[in-house]
Amino acid sequence: MRPMFQIRLERIRRLSASTLDFRFVKTDAAPLRYQPGQFFRFVFTDEEGEFERSYSLCNFDELYGQHLDLVISEVVDGRATRHLFNATEGMTAAVTGPFGRLVVPGTLPDRLVMVATSVGIAPYMPMLRQLEAPLSAGRLEVVLVFGMRDSSEFLYADQLLGLHQQYQDSGFSLLVCYSRESLDGRQAKQYEREGYVNGQFDALNFDPRQDHLLLCGNPAMVEDSWDYLREKGFKPAQVIREKYVFAKSGKPSAGTSDASKAMSDEHKRLVAEKMKKYQS
Numbered sequence: 001m002r003p004m005f006q007i008r009l010e011r012i013r014r015l016s017a018s019t020l021d022f023r024f025v026k027t028d029a030a031p032l033r034y035q036p037g038q039f040f041r042f043v044f045t046d047e048e049g050e051f052e053r054s055y056s057l058c059n060f061d062e063l064y065g066q067h068l069d070l071v072i073s074e075v076v077d078g079r080a081t082r083h084l085f086n087a088t089e090g091m092t093a094a095v096t097g098p099f100g101r102l103v104v105p106g107t108l109p110d111r112l113v114m115v116a117t118s119v120g121i122a123p124y125m126p127m128l129r130q131l132e133a134p135l136s137a138g139r140l141e142v143v144l145v146f147g148m149r150d151s152s153e154f155l156y157a158d159q160l161l162g163l164h165q166q167y168q169d170s171g172f173s174l175l176v177c178y179s180r181e182s183l184d185g186r187q188a189k190q191y192e193r194e195g196y197v198n199g200q201f202d203a204l205n206f207d208p209r210q211d212h213l214l215l216c217g218n219p220a221m222v223e224d225s226w227d228y229l230r231e232k233g234f235k236p237a238q239v240i241r242e243k244y245v246f247a248k249s250g251k252p253s254a255g256t257s258d259a260s261k262a263m264s265d266e267h268k269r270l271v272a273e274k275m276k277k278y279q280s
């Protein structure tokens, strides 16, 4: 059984119109144990009682200290959204974990491709920190394909552009894809693209003999990407998928990265409706 520990909200920052970044601190002295990329389950308490949601750790400044950094996007009528977006410093929660298989593989591939939409960038932040050593040694190629509606939603731009600048010659490529912003009429930056993340796939020439892929964020993007990669000959173990679907009520199924398995048909219908477009 995974340990449960208590946390206290220490800082809230706005990152974009619909996204906040939360820094929690553990209330005990033990350092955080997890593999970069994993998620935790958070038990919050509101006026209706306790409820649980999953969030990936987004730590970048400090990987294994006392802090847990989360990046959370607003969901209309969402219970966790209401609780967290109205929270003040000092709010407490209980946490279990870590969970999930979306991590850097034990044996590094020739090329590691990370695909994210919106807050699906969260697990890649600590992973990128972890990968700085092999990147600076030129031992690995990393491609990050990051989708968002427009440039105002480029989360952690400073950190990602900093990494890009530092490691672009030793193997780090960044592709930022805007689904609702045209690049016509302005000088596009070298890393900017129009369209969905999947629109970049043909140019990346994926090859199952050298590539390992990580997909995270919108369930429709994850499904479409996996369909594409399966056709290219990729096996499930080479494409680790994490869908950011909402938690079911009641007891969670332990340790699965594909939380959609836990959804009722009604929930599936709602998600399908709301997520027709990757970024809407």
Ligand SMILES: Cc1cc2nc3c(=O)[nH]c(=O)nc-3n(C[C@H](O)[C@H](O)[C@H](O)COP(=O)(O)OP(=O)(O)OC[C@H]3O[C@@H](n4cnc5c(N)ncnc54)[C@H](O)[C@@H]3O)c2cc1C
Pocket: 039, 053, 054, 055, 056, 057, 070, 071, 072, 073, 074, 075, 076, 077, 078, 079, 080, 081, 082, 119, 122, 242, 243, 244, 245, 246, 247, 257, 259, 267, 270, 271, 274, 275
């Ligand atoms: C493994 C895992 C990791 C996750 N990590 C993150 C993370 O790092 N950051 C993050 O922001 N979220 C993350 N999520 C999603 C998170 O757990 C919550 O589902 C999300 O914050 C919405 O919770 P809520 O209580 O506000 O909405 P709920 O009360 O659960 O949902 C309210 C309504 O909104 C709909 N809905 C729920 N989610 C969405 C959505 N994404 N888009 C459109 N409609 C939706 C539901 O159908 C429902 O009708 C993760 C999910 C999983 C499974």
